Amino acid sequence: MLAKIEISNFKNFKENFVFDLSNTSSFSFNQECIKNKVVNKAIVYGHNGSGKSNLGFAIFDLISHITDKKTEPSYYKNYLNADLDSQIASFKFEFRFDKNILEYSYTKSDYQTLISEELKINGKEYLFIDREKSSIFRTSAKGAENLKKDIGDSNISIINYLSKNTILDDNKDNNIFFKFKEFVNKMLYFKDVDGRNFLGLEQGGHSIFDDIVERNNLKDFEKFLNDAGIICKLVSKKGSESNNVVYFKFKKKEVVFSEIASSGTKALALFYFWYQRIKEENRVSFLFIDEFDAFYHHSLSKTLVEKLKELENTQVILTTHNTSIISNEILRPDCYFLMYPDRITSLAKSTTKELREAHNIEKMYRAGFFE
Template sequence: MLAKFKVSNFKSFEKNFSFDLTDTNGYTFNDGCVVNGIVNNALIYGHNGVGKSNVGLALFDIIEHLTDQNKSESEYSYYLNAYNDADCAEFYFEFLIDCKKVVYEYKKTDYKSLIFERFSIDDLELAFIDRTLSDNANFNFEGAENLRTEIKNNELSILKYVKNNTSLEDNENNKIFNKFFDFIEGMLFFRSLQKNQYLGYELGNKNVHDEFVEKYDIKELETFFNKAGIECKLDVIESLEKKTLVFDFNGKHIPFFSIASQGTRALALFYYWFKKVTNETKIRFIFVDEFDAFYHHELSALIVNQLKNTGIQFVLTTHNTSIITNELLRPDCYFLLDKKGIRSLSKRSSKELREAHNIEKMYKAGSFNG
């Protein structure tokens, strides 16, 4: 699980932005929202332009140099913060894997260029390089003793280099190292404001329509839509050897993506990824930006509950205050982002928040603006 994240000099984060998922309050309700003392289900609120999307982009910067998964380099064109005079962005990730603290730190001058990396398990340093001093890396993995240590290519992560060029000994730290990579390769970021845009998890850019008609039970999608309040009948027709998802109006067929509303398209995209979450076991972490931009508030709550039931750690950004409720999550799972940083609602109030409190009403009244 992701436990803590820090970044500085990246996009809108000038200095020392910290997202701490371990700073919980021990509430006894909705206890499944926190696992092993770490927030497993998080919603982020904040004004437009405050940096909610950049939280996701900062978290998913890690996939560029550690994985071969889908990336969007254009999202990282303007990399360093304009107000910071430093020549690199600094990233700190802390994970809990098999009850061990796993820390990965790195620095980049741009999206691809690494100048510093450090990896440790329970404070035991296993990999280190500082290219401002030397191109030589230090490795303390059992099984990596014969690796060449001079790595001049600053676009090559020393961790990926170890993973791809060694058969590590079968010991506890090396198993955790492999599970660390499983987590990173199982990270998924997506948004549905205009199109199927995603980072991580898969190679290439998938065609949602083609996967619907080739892989999914359309009647299940129809049931999902009707449960969400979108009354419809769906079908797949084949013409000129091409299958097309359609609305069925008493036998009259109209292509789904030709007339579906933006909200219905966004819901279809959610279903597309949700099926992958439930049918495949590789996804470890999900970040959905503006997850309910086109949803009715009841549908937003349905989506959160669907994600909760998967057990996968997720972070969602939203402006929808109607789902700030203790029936859905709990005060230490709702985060408010502003120019001062990001903290949970429970840490933004001196008042002891209880299950009976109407935290949406308190939020609108400005009780958490301090």
Template sequence: MLTKFKVSNFKSFNKDFIFDLSETNGYTFNSECIKNGIVNNALVYGHNGVGKSNLALAIFDIIEHLTDRTNKSSTEYLVYLNAYNNSETAHFYYEFLINSCKVVYEYKKTDHKTIIYEKFTINDEEFAFLDRKKKNSAIIKFKGAENLKNKLTNDNLSLLKYIKNNTELDKNKANEIFNLFFKFVEGMLYFRSLQSNFYLGIEVGKQGVIEDIIEKKYTEDLEFFLNKAGIECKLKVIDVNDKKTLAFNFNGKTIPFFSIASQGTKALVMFYFWFKRIQEKSKVSFLFIDEFDAFYHHELSALIVEELKKTGVQFVLTTHNTSIITNDLLRPDCYFLMNKESILSLAKSTPKELREAHNIEKMYKAGSFNVK
């Protein structure tokens, strides 16, 4: 699980911006939202322009240099360093809980691809270190990696990825944690459905949503999902120019899906596409959806959160929908308020003791919570 993330000198984040998922309270309700004392289900609120989308891009910067599952056509990282910061590098810090061990990975970059510094520790013991500003010689302490060359001349090559791809490590606890760390990172997924569909992690290439649904014979399941979400419809697979596509079925008369589907319905189908992958628990480890309910009715928003909770996958959702700030859905230490300098849960944003009976949406609208 991701327990803590810190970033500085990246996009809108000038000084250290800390997202701490380990600061939970002892609430007894909605206990499934917390795992091992870590927030497993988080909703993030904040005014436009505070950096909610940049927070997602910061967390998923790790995808570029540790996996092959990056979006090569993305322009999201062209503007990289913060305009007010005089440092030449952005600094990223990740803290994970893996098999009851504290795993910390931190690195510095001058741009999305160029890595200047890396450090990897397990329970505060250093296993890999490289500082290219001082020298290109790496420190590698994994058992089984003794014969690796410790000089890396390619600034785009991650030390950790170099170790993973060029060794068969011995079987011991530290190496098992190292491999599980990579499995977690490779299972991270970020997507949004606003002006255009965009995703990072899990897969490479461009997968057609409708084609995938038809290929995997999910048409009937999608129809059930849409009806459950309040969109009454019947679906049918049809041929258009010798190519199979999805259509609405009106008592035998068919109309291609994207010809008449609303923006909200399209966004919901995009969610369904990824939701089927999320349900494969071994595939997705961490999920971030930006503006997850921008096109949804508030009842549908609550349904989506409930469905995601059932998967057990750790997720972070950004939203402006205050109707789902309720203790019936999550709990005060799972709702986060964000401004340009900080992000805190509702539980940490007030001196008041919050209880299950409190109407926290009403308190939120009344200005009872403040991010300092």
């Protein structure tokens, strides 16, 4: 699980912006929101321009060089902070796998160009390179003793170089290394209500309705919408390009779903698309949904958070402006985070007052109690 990220000189983040998911408290309620002493379900609040979307892009900067997935360049324009002179952005991640801690730090001059990398497992160096000083990397990985350590002018991550060019021994450190690789490969970010753009697990164009129909989930999707208060009947037909087209079925006629569905209904379709895939296949290790309920009624937002809480093996971070779901009935004070341009802090760490389950933390938030 992701336990902490420190960011410097990336987009709106200047120096040492820290998002710590491991600084939890000892609340006795909603304990399923914490796993291995790390926040497993989190909701982030912040004013427009505070950097909520950029926080997601910072976390998913990993995938551009650790995985084989392509990163959408438009997400990473203006990579460096415009107020600083430094030409290098730095990132430090801390992951926890059971009782083991893996730290991965790196620097970049842009989203494609790596400068340095360091990976530690339980405090001991596992991989290291500083390309400004040498093209030769160090590794303590067992099984890599005869691997060529000089990568020349290649910009390949030494993580990928190591995993693709040698067969590592079966030992504790190597197993943690591969758990890290697998976790990053299964991370997913999405926001676009039309379902066209994703980061991580899957990217680019993807037909939501082809997926729903081919999985024989159309009736279940219909029920999902009805349960959400959108009373409808759905049918599907083959389109001109042999794709599956979903229609709302009325008494007199059938109308293409995408032509009359509201933005909120389209957003629900995208949510359902991913939720079914995550739930059925256990494919996603980490899920970041930006402005997850921008088009939803507040009661529906609560329902969707409860559904996401059912995903025990998926760490979830949501961003929102909806204060109605700040409630101890849904999460707990150490799972709600307040974000500002220079810091992010949980509600639990934003006050010296002891918070209890009976407290109305939304009312306290609106009153400025946590400011």
